[in-house]
Amino acid sequence: MTRAYNFSAGPAVMPEEVLEQAAAEMLDWHGSGMSVMEMSHRGREFTSIIDTARADLRALLAVPPEYKILFLQGGGLGENAIVPMNLVGRKSKPATIDFIQTGSWSVKSSAEARKYANVHIAASAAGGKFTHIPERSTWKLSADPAYVHVCTNETIDGIEFGDAPDVAADTGGAPLVADMSSHILSRAIDVSRYGVIFGGAQKNIGPAGLTMVIVREDLLGHALPICPSAFNWKIVADNDSMFNTPPTYAIYIAGLVFQWLKRQGGVAAMEQRNIAKAALLYDYLDATDFYESRVDPKVRSRMNVPFFLADETLNDAFLNGAKERRLLQLKGHKSVGGMRASLYNAMPLAGVAALVDYMREFERTRG
Ligand SMILES: *Cc1c(COP(=O)(O)O)cnc(C)c1O
Numbered sequence: 001m002t003r004a005y006n007f008s009a010g011p012a013v014m015p016e017e018v019l020e021q022a023a024a025e026m027l028d029w030h031g032s033g034m035s036v037m038e039m040s041h042r043g044r045e046f047t048s049i050i051d052t053a054r055a056d057l058r059a060l061l062a063v064p065p066e067y068k069i070l071f072l073q074g075g076g077l078g079e080n081a082i083v084p085m086n087l088v089g090r091k092s093k094p095a096t097i098d099f100i101q102t103g104s105w106s107v108k109s110s111a112e113a114r115k116y117a118n119v120h121i122a123a124s125a126a127g128g129k130f131t132h133i134p135e136r137s138t139w140k141l142s143a144d145p146a147y148v149h150v151c152t153n154e155t156i157d158g159i160e161f162g163d164a165p166d167v168a169a170d171t172g173g174a175p176l177v178a179d180m181s182s183h184i185l186s187r188a189i190d191v192s193r194y195g196v197i198f199g200g201a202q203k204n205i206g207p208a209g210l211t212m213v214i215v216r217e218d219l220l221g222h223a224l225p226i227c228p229s230a231f232n233w234k235i236v237a238d239n240d241s242m243f244n245t246p247p248t249y250a251i252y253i254a255g256l257v258f259q260w261l262k263r264q265g266g267v268a269a270m271e272q273r274n275i276a277k278a279a280l281l282y283d284y285l286d287a288t289d290f291y292e293s294r295v296d297p298k299v300r301s302r303m304n305v306p307f308f309l310a311d312e313t314l315n316d317a318f319l320n321g322a323k324e325r326r327l328l329q330l331k332g333h334k335s336v337g338g339m340r341a342s343l344y345n346a347m348p349l350a351g352v353a354a355l356v357d358y359m360r361e362f363e364r365t366r367g
Pocket of ligand 1: 076155
């Protein structure tokens, strides 16, 4: 068996230690005589698994006590509907939601929200083909939106927010909602600056099927009557994410990843490694004319690095050569083209070094 370096944007690379532990525990979890996927979600064993996962996530992100952590299904796209169904009821009709469009995912979120409220695009980088974040001073926020939505890491376009933008001052205190699907746990964040943080697990955490929501308690209890009970955050919170069967196996794996992160030194230590990994690749991209990064250097994502060969007729040769070296899933998203290397927590520095070595070699032989 040889494990490849997997640069997929998601579902994506997992820590090898976690896969080994899951394999070792597959048939008999801790003497229970069962695989985790065979357990009742209400039994003692699984209750201990979900409680530990929740507590570990709270510790890793320093989630303040007035926030609930929910484990749901539905994915990031599901949340595009679930968030408005839970939050627009706080405002008298017709409610408005403000969106900051910085890439494909925030555009998708704004399109879905139109089913539930008025949508106001307070800022958009679409004119620049999503290669920058519009300056905060240019945002035209509405006076009283139900919330302001940002995607803090645009997986497809490779754009990342450093800090949480301060929106409350201009909006009468509207909560900030952040889609963090593709960089949650990759860097330290101040949870208290957000009303809601959500993310699908399959980018930086675990298997597809699990969606995490971190929500400030005062935002619960305002769901629209049409909101399905299983997606009503208040009901889910009151039932400790057990209103219906949660994605038990995905929660177990995510819990193993949380424990792995703690062994790595937590999110701050992970962030230092992610900075080093991203710098290795971006520094090389900046040093050559053979490849190119098109994203404003100030907002380049540490997690997802789209790049282009100056001579795009070499794209197939580049990808084939990469595959021969077991550097996998480097093809860019179809809407952007070129290449994309995703450098999630579980991608070791050695993987990025192997990629840069290959890129240098390819440049030398084909440039
Ligand atoms: C992948 C992704 C999504 C969509 O997630 P699904 O689980 O496929 O619904 C949403 N937002 C961001 C930022 C993503 O990276």
